[in-house]
Amino acid sequence: GGDGSEAAWVGAYKAGVAHERAGAYGDAEARYRDVYEVRRRQHGPRSVAVATAARDVARTLALQRRYGDAQRYYAEAVSLCASLLGEAHPNTACALTDLAAVMREQGKYEEAEAHAQRAVTSLRRAVGDADVSTGTALYNLAGLAKRQGKFALASRSYAEALSIFQRCGAGSRGEAADTLYQCGCLHRKQGAYDKAGRYFAAA
Template identity: 30%
Template sequence: MFRLLRWRLGRTLLRAAGRRCGGCTARLLPERAGDAGPGAERLRTRGAPARGHRVLPLLAALAWFSRTAAAEEQPGEDATDEAEAEIIQLLKRAKLSIMKDEPEAAELILHDALRLAYESDNKKAITYTYDLMANLAFIRGQLENAEQLFKATMSYLLGGGMKQEDNAIVEISLKLANIYAAQNKQEFALAGYEFCISTLEGKIEREKELAEDIMSEERANTYLLLGMCLDSCARYLLFSKQLSQAQRMYEKALQICQEIQGERHPQTIVLMSDLATALDAQGHFDDAYIYMQRASDLAREINHPELHMVLSNLAAILIHRERYTQAKEIYQEALKQAELKRDEFSVQHIREELAELSRKSRLLT
């Protein structure tokens, strides 16, 4: 069947972290012969030959909500203590280096910040610095290092009295689950996703009893974090070819995103495309088309940053429904959008899909 861009599970790590790092994908899950990781294997639509057009989930780096897991533990901006003021300046410099894609410089600065935090026994600074170091390792694809740093961050948060159901703890647990998924540690990954989802669902139920009609910012963030957990779990299930389970997770995630962020939000559109992917992989081409068509309409309306990918997915589903002329038109539109975005990888991919579609059309005539 006709395929989409060969994204890897590693990109999900960036998305879950609320980050984007161009070029990091290969470091997260290098593609090489014999790679057994879940991100290295392409999904195939049921009954499809080994070569052809396939639809894979969009892994756009669109955060559900942007915040650092240990944000509540950040040192105060109005610090008068000289050591704490110096730590804050170092952390700001580290963040700037990360934004400028200078990870080596950021790492050195963070080590200086951590040393000062320990010397001054500033537990909030220690926790926050560990969290930044963990996210940096996460972004760079240093998964084992990121795992240890996230565990250290969690240990400090729990040791400081934070409850296990706190969103910050769940968010770190989600990142750990994504790391295990990328390392193909299925038992740990699924256990991590289950912990995150069940913890948040229980928390939401208890909050409903306390304030049925109130949707505070914190409560909205809890819903969105649940959606992100469902989304990450669904993607892992999809790569693991547990397709019906992935579909159910995507349906729940999409419902949450629509309710909290609205139908036109970029993340909602990504989830529509992802749900269509799960349906398409099961051979439910008509249902997949409904979701993908809606996603593409909305993506055009808001000029979605991944419009070309949504369109490419739509074209692949049209081919599965044997609508070759329409598929060619959509691929051509996707190609123009990819060229405008200067996404060379997507441009090459879409051109290959058009060439394959042309060969297929000649065989049918």
């Protein structure tokens, strides 16, 4: 605005991006926190701009392995996006995916799975089953299920992800191959060696 606050946050944001690219995550975090505070003053605590700024702070915290701190900012972003944009919005799904990832890093697998499941539902409503982002969300959910020994859920989620990646064509070949490999690992873990072999061969 006219008080120079826009210039203040834009400058801080650009500095944050530069620090993040250089791997100086602590410096990036400090600049993104500046943006977060300015955006809160500009728009109040409940705005999409604040949610975006919170995700930037959270990402740099996660890059420093400060997962508990990152979790708080990602949770704020999820809450804001869900209430302001709705559950069926890509921003909400992305924030849920990020939150699930930092939960996973803390070993909170059940909570991470719940957020990942919500991200899948959100993306299915927002972009449908023909979009690679939905496949990626299903892949993430499968990994969390596998980690907890929930092999039926993992197998179903990997199969759905694979179907999406294969439908998405050449641009998703790498994701499809990786999913086939993970399917092979999953079946090998359950002692289904023939089935595992077929997946490994296809990958």
